[in-house]
Amino acid sequence: MSGNGNNELLKVEHVTKLFGGLAAVNDVSFTVNSGEIKGLIGPNGAGKTTLFDLITGIQRPTSGKVYFKGIDVVGMRPDEITSLGMVRTFQTIKIFEGMSVIENVMVGRHSRTRTGLFSSGFLLPRSRKEELETFEHSMRILEMLGLETRAFDAGTNLPYGQQRLLELARALACEPEMLLLDEPAAGLNPYETQELTQLLERIKSDGVTLLVVEHNMGLVMNISDEVIVLDYGEIIARGAPEEVQNDPKVIEAYLGSGIGNAKG
Amino acid sequence: MKQSVEKSKVKAKRCENKYKNFAIASVLILIVPLWARFIPGNLIHMDIVNVMALAGIYSCAVIGLNLLIGYAGQISLGHAAFFGIGAYSVAILSTRYPGFPAWLGIIIGAIISCAISWIVGKPVLKLKGHYLAMATLGLGEIGFIFFREATGITKGTVGIIAIPPLSIFGIVIDSDFKIFYVVWITVLLLMLFSMNLIKSRFGRALRALHSSEIAAEAAGVNTSKYKTVVFVMSAVFTAVGGGLFAVFQRYVNPESFHFSVSILFITMVVVGGLGNLWGAVIGSIIITFLPSIISALPYWFPFMPESLTNFGNYTLVLYGILLIVFMIFMPKGIAYALEISYSSALRGMKRIRDRISAMRYTKRK
Amino acid sequence: MVLIIVTLALKKSTGLQWILSGLTVGSIYALMAMGFSVIFSSTRVINFAQGEFSMLGGMLMYTFSNRAGIPALYSFILSVLIVTLIGAGFERLVIHPLKKPSVITIILITIGLSIFFRAAAKWIWGTDTLAIAPFSGDKPFKLLGATLVPQSLWIFGFTLLTVVLMFIFFNRTILGKGMRAAAENPEAATLVGVSPPATSLVAWTIAAALGASAGIIIAPIKFVSFDVGVMLGLKGFASAILGGLGYAPGAVVGGLSLGVLETIVAGVFPSGYKDAVAFLVLVIVLLLRPQGILGRQEKLE
Numbered sequence: 001m002s003g004n005g006n007n008e009l010l011k012v013e014h015v016t017k018l019f020g021g022l023a024a025v026n027d028v029s030f031t032v033n034s035g036e037i038k039g040l041i042g043p044n045g046a047g048k049t050t051l052f053d054l055i056t057g058i059q060r061p062t063s064g065k066v067y068f069k070g071i072d073v074v075g076m077r078p079d080e081i082t083s084l085g086m087v088r089t090f091q092t093i094k095i096f097e098g099m100s101v102i103e104n105v106m107v108g109r110h111s112r113t114r115t116g117l118f119s120s121g122f123l124l125p126r127s128r129k130e131e132l133e134t135f136e137h138s139m140r141i142l143e144m145l146g147l148e149t150r151a152f153d154a155g156t157n158l159p160y161g162q163q164r165l166l167e168l169a170r171a172l173a174c175e176p177e178m179l180l181l182d183e184p185a186a187g188l189n190p191y192e193t194q195e196l197t198q199l200l201e202r203i204k205s206d207g208v209t210l211l212v213v214e215h216n217m218g219l220v221m222n223i224s225d226e227v228i229v230l231d232y233g234e235i236i237a238r239g240a241p242e243e244v245q246n247d248p249k250v251i252e253a254y255l256g257s258g259i260g261n262a263k264g
Numbered sequence: 265m266k267q268s269v270e271k272s273k274v275k276a277k278r279c280e281n282k283y284k285n286f287a288i289a290s291v292l293i294l295i296v297p298l299w300a301r302f303i304p305g306n307l308i309h310m311d312i313v314n315v316m317a318l319a320g321i322y323s324c325a326v327i328g329l330n331l332l333i334g335y336a337g338q339i340s341l342g343h344a345a346f347f348g349i350g351a352y353s354v355a356i357l358s359t360r361y362p363g364f365p366a367w368l369g370i371i372i373g374a375i376i377s378c379a380i381s382w383i384v385g386k387p388v389l390k391l392k393g394h395y396l397a398m399a400t401l402g403l404g405e406i407g408f409i410f411f412r413e414a415t416g417i418t419k420g421t422v423g424i425i426a427i428p429p430l431s432i433f434g435i436v437i438d439s440d441f442k443i444f445y446v447v448w449i450t451v452l453l454l455m456l457f458s459m460n461l462i463k464s465r466f467g468r469a470l471r472a473l474h475s476s477e478i479a480a481e482a483a484g485v486n487t488s489k490y491k492t493v494v495f496v497m498s499a500v501f502t503a504v505g506g507g508l509f510a511v512f513q514r515y516v517n518p519e520s521f522h523f524s525v526s527i528l529f530i531t532m533v534v535v536g537g538l539g540n541l542w543g544a545v546i547g548s549i550i551i552t553f554l555p556s557i558i559s560a561l562p563y564w565f566p567f568m569p570e571s572l573t574n575f576g577n578y579t580l581v582l583y584g585i586l587l588i589v590f591m592i593f594m595p596k597g598i599a600y601a602l603e604i605s606y607s608s609a610l611r612g613m614k615r616i617r618d619r620i621s622a623m624r625y626t627k628r629k
Numbered sequence: 630m631v632l633i634i635v636t637l638a639l640k641k642s643t644g645l646q647w648i649l650s651g652l653t654v655g656s657i658y659a660l661m662a663m664g665f666s667v668i669f670s671s672t673r674v675i676n677f678a679q680g681e682f683s684m685l686g687g688m689l690m691y692t693f694s695n696r697a698g699i700p701a702l703y704s705f706i707l708s709v710l711i712v713t714l715i716g717a718g719f720e721r722l723v724i725h726p727l728k729k730p731s732v733i734t735i736i737l738i739t740i741g742l743s744i745f746f747r748a749a750a751k752w753i754w755g756t757d758t759l760a761i762a763p764f765s766g767d768k769p770f771k772l773l774g775a776t777l778v779p780q781s782l783w784i785f786g787f788t789l790l791t792v793v794l795m796f797i798f799f800n801r802t803i804l805g806k807g808m809r810a811a812a813e814n815p816e817a818a819t820l821v822g823v824s825p826p827a828t829s830l831v832a833w834t835i836a837a838a839l840g841a842s843a844g845i846i847i848a849p850i851k852f853v854s855f856d857v858g859v860m861l862g863l864k865g866f867a868s869a870i871l872g873g874l875g876y877a878p879g880a881v882v883g884g885l886s887l888g889v890l891e892t893i894v895a896g897v898f899p900s901g902y903k904d905a906v907a908f909l910v911l912v913i914v915l916l917l918r919p920q921g922i923l924g925r926q927e928k929l930e
């Protein structure tokens with residue numbers, strides 16, 4: 001039904017979300033192919049975050065379908081979708097309070113580990129082994145992002161830029177096939193943004209497919225294979241970065257809102 | 265391979281430390297009856313072993329409740345009902361069927377609690393915050409009304425008397441001294457289990473959903489399942505405490521399972537320290553000793569004016585004030601304060617060690 | 630509703646009797662429910678000490694009118710005033726200074742307050758059940774075949790008056806309208822000049838006054854003792870939930886229906902189970918009304 005093109009990883013079909021009378025997302029359809037980076041842009045309030053919520057099961061679409069790897073994920077719980085290999089980050093950082101950096105990442109391993117109540121409570125050898133593996137895997141991810149020296153600090157004590165990285169680390173710990181990043185560069189300085197760009201390239205080269213919401217036009221245009229533009233919940237343009245940048249409708253939307261391009 | 269050995273050493277070290285502290289605490293608790301019996305009763309006007317045993321019984325419930333409230337961030341104002349289920353299971357079975365082993369009664373109570381908390385927990389834990397508090401309160405009160413009104417089963421307000429003592433491996437647990445050890449060994453086992461749990465995948469999932477359910481779900485945690493499981497676990501711990509309560513008091517009536525007892529448990533959690541495992545034990549001990557200390561005060565200070573020696577009245581006023589004061593000024597509880605003052609040096613060292621090993625590990629890469 | 634009709638049909642006078650008695654206690658629950666709703670709608674706080682406001686009201690009334698011999702009207706005003714000051718003072722001293730308290734913190738603090746009041750009352754007034762004289766005699770009269778005490782009329786009248794006053798406050802005064810707006814949208818309310826701290830203080834003041842008067846007017850019928858606050862509070866809350874935790878109308882409907890339901894159940898089943906009704910209603914409504922009551926607390930962004 002949906003998995004025709006064999007490298008079609010995510011398929012969104014006529015997805016709509018109504019809040020009362022307001023259509024936050026209106027009849028949106030697109031696909032993301034395996035291995036690509038797709039940019040999702042649009043002025044503030046365009047519905048980008050809502051669209052992420054709909055795709056990852058945090059909210060249920062009013063109508064429409066979402067397929068991941070050919071599986072209909074509408075109505076699935078967010079954790080089930082995560083286990084399938086589609087993992088997201090949040091625009092407003094959600095670092096787990098009261099947990100160290102490494103523990104935050106270890107939570108990300110949840111769907112890839114199995115230790116249950118009794119084997120951990122009685123400290124069975126199986127659980128110890130898995131715990132060690134979880135620790136090592138998480139440590140490797142922290143190294144990749146350059147956070148390993150902060151591993152035992154409280155996650156919420158990290159500076160803002162590193163908290164964004166920690167969110168990314170947690171998502172990576174799930175071994176995602178597809179990552180949905182909601183404004184990963186928000187609040188980063190130019191240097192950090194530069195590093196993030198490289199990091200995303202690297203994640204892509206590791207075979208992870210990316211859907212990235214971003215207000216930083218430099219970043220999006222730089223890394224995306226294709227860009228989708230959302231305005232008032234509807235797709236108003238899509239295509240290669242250069243095409244979209246010069247699309248009069250897009251310019252109009254950004255000028256109209258008067259905010260988005262200031263950040264770009 | 266070598267790196268993993270290195271890291272496992274780091275981990276093992278941290279674990280060792282945890283178990284060392286556990287061992288020290290266990291020894292401190294378990295020797296209480298040995299010295300307490302040499303203190304003449306008429307000197308302090310309280311029976312330390314007896315009160316400690318009761319504190320241990322409450323600890324079972326409070327450890328469970330702390331997992332639920334302190335770690336998973338889900339409140340319950342109805343746990344006295346599970347305490348009651350545990351106690352009544354033992355009381356009813358062992359008085360109706362003479363010779364029925366009380367320990368089996370405790371296990372059956374735990375199983376009944378497990379079943380009820382599972383059925384109730386699943387829907388109720390969809391509620392959050394105040395709604396969850398009120399729903400659990402309502403359920404707890406329904407339990408209380410059942411204990412009070414189902415006179416055919418529970419004998420109502422009269423209560424069930426003459427509960428036979430617990431006997432384990434042929435030893436009849438008929439003195440405070442013996443029951444102290446039964447209770448506290450149970451508490452220490454529950455502690456050990458909880459300690460392992462908290463540092464594991466399970467415990468991380470709980471702490472994560474406490475902080476943000478949405479983020480926890482996005483990280484792959486089935487929050488509704490984990491909330492239910494920890495609720496059930498706390499209910500089972502509480503029921504075990506209730507079962508021990510029945511064989512300790514040898515008498516039960518509904519008053520011991522009233523809403524105010526749920527609040528008593530919560531006061532213990534808060535005073536000890538939300539989200540601090542040893543806090544549960546410390547809180548239980550302090551709050552259980554409070555009434556005894558207060559009623560012993562007139563003997564300690566015989567020259568006090570009459571109006572001030574009638575301390576029985578103060579106890580509840582104090583609970584109320586303690587709850588408010590702790591929530592405002594010391595939300596992390598006494599255990600936390602103790603922890604900083606006693607082991608700040610120790611923790612600092614550990615932190616540095618961890619950092620160094622993390623750094624060393626990086627360099628090797 | 631069905632139950633009411635069935636019982637009415639079964640035995641007309643008994644049914645009416647039940648309904649009138651039910652409406653009497655129901656009015657009290659309605660006043661309590663309004664107290665919960667006012668604080669909750671404007672500050673998202675459930676005040677677990679709401680029931681104790683009633684208990685304190687009743688106790689003070691007893692002291693002033695029965696002990697000090699102050700005329701009922703003045704005793705009433707004095708008692709309500711004192712409790713209101715206590716409520717407002719608690720908001721200022723404890724609730725207000727807390728910056729963004731967690732739900733658990735607020736629950737435990739208001740529970741702490743309720744324990745404190747209850748224990749203090751036990752200390753001051755003892756454990757006896759105290760009787761207060763009805764406001765205007767205790768000679769029952771007949772109404773359509775049912776017997777009614779005059780105090781019931783006072784209760785109906787007072788509840789009606791309160792509902793009208795509440796309606797005027799929340800629909801006609803600037804402060805009240807602002808508070809209603811604040812409940813719906815905190816940011817917008819700040820724009821119209823109602824600051825959340827002021828809202829919180831006003832809400833606590835109103836709730837304490839409502840609680841105290843409820844406790845006083847029911848006292849001649851149900852007596853008063855240090856522990857009446859618990860049940861009154863819980864039933865008020867159950868009514869508030871039943872009515873949807875909004876402003877006056879829902880609370881009144883919730884309170885009256887709970888009162889009637891409870892009286893009928895007490896008439897049909899062993900009366901010890903009467904109290905379970907409120908809790909069953911509470912739990913069932915909480916579980917079956919997903920809109921607004923269930924749902925995620927955390928909002929993205």
Ligand SMILES: Nc1ncnc2c1ncn2[C@@H]1O[C@H](COP(=O)(O)OP(=O)(O)OP(=O)(O)O)[C@@H](O)[C@H]1O
Pocket residue numbers: 019024042043044045046047048049050051091930
């Ligand atoms: N739970 C909700 N209820 C009602 N309206 C909502 C809700 N969530 C979002 N909206 C509305 O839907 C629209 C889209 O919001 P969304 O957060 O998806 O935008 P966005 O593109 O992510 O914006 P930004 O760039 O500011 O992050 C906005 O108008 C918002 O006010």
Ligand SMILES: [Mg+2]
Pocket residue numbers: 048049050091
């Ligand atoms: Mg957004």
